Amino acid sequence: MAYKLFIPGPINVSEKTYKAMAAPIMGHRMKEFSDLFASVEPRLQQLFYTKDPVFLSTSSSWGIMEGAIRNVTKKAVLNCGNGSFSDKWFDVSKRCGKNAEFLQFEWGKPVDPEAVDKALSTGKFDSITIIHNETSTGTMSDIAALMQVVRKYPEVVSIIDTVSSFSALPIKKDELGIDVMVTGSQKALACPPGLSLLSVSDKAMKRAAEVEGRGYYFDFLEFKKFYDKNQTPSTPVISLIMALDSKLDDIFAEGFENRYARHQKNNQLVRQWGYNHGFKLFPEEKYGSVTLNCFENTIGVDIAGVIAELKKRYSMAFDGGYGKLKGKTFRISNMGDETPQTMQELLDNIDSILPEFKK
Ligand SMILES: Cc1ncc(COP(=O)(O)O)c(C=O)c1O
Incomplete structure (x- = not known):
């Protein structure tokens, strides 16, 4: 798959x-x-x-x-x-x-x-x-x-x-x-x-x-x-x-500055989405990465459930927390060729299943 x-x-x-x-x-x-x-x-x-x-x-x-x-x-x-x-x-x-x-x-x-x-x-x-x-x-x-x-x-x-x-x-x-x-x-x-x-x-x-x-x-x-x-x-x-x-x-061809700005924009899009849902950024805001957002699972979502459903329904995947943070945090990357449209598509898909997985 x-x-x-x-x-x-x-x-x-x-x-x-x-x-x-x-x-x-x-x-x-x-x-x-x-x-x-x-x-x-x-x-x-x-x-x-x-x-x-x-x-x-x-x-x-x-x-x-x-x-x-x-x-x-x-x-x-x-x-x-x-x-x-x-x-x-x-x-x-x-x-x-x-x-x-x-x-x-x-x-x-x-x-x-x-x-x-x-x-x-x-x-x-x-x-x-x-x-x-x-x-x-x-x-x-x-x-x-x-x-x-x-x-x-x-x-x-x-x-x-x-x-x-x-x-x-x-x-x-x-x-x-x-x-x-x-x-x-x-x-x-x-x-x-x-x-x-x-x-x-x-x-x-x-x-x-x-x-x-x-x-x-x-x-x-x-x-x-x-x-x-x-x-x-x-x-x-x-x-x-x-x-x-x-x-x-x-x-x-894209140009370095455009590339940097695109990463910044995609990153902020996801960050704002997380905040709108009540998720807290794991690091202090000022030190939040520009290539991924690591959110704390502050609203008690079954993250593993969301990821499994997202894979099944939309063939998309994000990460359910690394090492000792598994289940306590989740990480969404915006690295590489992603655009505000592709990031938004991911977020819309998550939104369509999220309510089913709130504990
Ligand atoms: C910051 C950082 N350093 C090192 C590594 C290790 O890279 P690799 O698995 O390619 O050896 C990773 C992999 O995710 C990483 O994120």
Whole structure:
């Protein structure tokens, strides 16, 4: 059964993107592949707002989130956490055998720049991880304020997860001083899952060169060696790179500002709908994500029942809460190609069944 997806990733993929993936495959050491790589690269740099390389990794985002830790942490990593994905990142750091400390915030609260400042001022850390948009709670931290603090510590290499925010609002990597910026294909880029993207600064490359135990598959130095030839170290997911090439055409045709404004508009439409029903936003309004809304189930709806009925009647799906928030919250994504019309259609369909599921 195919559902129209309003879960926070993977999201709907357009027919045009699927068609782009169906083009015949080429060898990854052939000129045709290097041409494809060279076609996506400068546009990705614009979308990352960077002059640094953007590496393509055939993995989900966790691959490079783990890889980044292994590449840039010599002394210790400070993992900042305010939700499920950031909790997990701390666990991943320890599993990589790194000295790691967790700077924890309540779920739904943003990562606090002052607390980060205090932790980094101990001098214990040479890397930091921050999730810009905690998808589990729909909470978006103030990345500009956080990077202002991180920039005070030149020995600290920053690894920023923009997995569920990238391309939905401007995140100006070079201006903010982000060292390693990570995202994935299946969120706002509206491609199928399996490709992740990371842009790496000179500072992070220099650090990687000094760190033992980087492994092979996610080694920044390997990525760079092949990047210089418009290639990837091993056989990449070529069909997804063709999808990305086509999606970048769409993004440039729409224009960045229009794309950002569309995400904002769709997001506000859903937020207002939630408020009209008496649902409370899980995070504080000011830190509500622009790519999804995570509502508290404040009016006692059988969320699982609504989702099952929505799937059955309308072949549409949203999410019934992540991890420990399952049933207590629900999340509606507005990432990717959605329009006010497609969002409204979802909301109208929910409205048509909601009264049956109020407890
Ligand atoms: C903020 C965030 N970080 C990391 C991930 C992990 O991405 P993946 O499942 O592609 O490895 C997700 C997935 O939803 C996410 O939302």
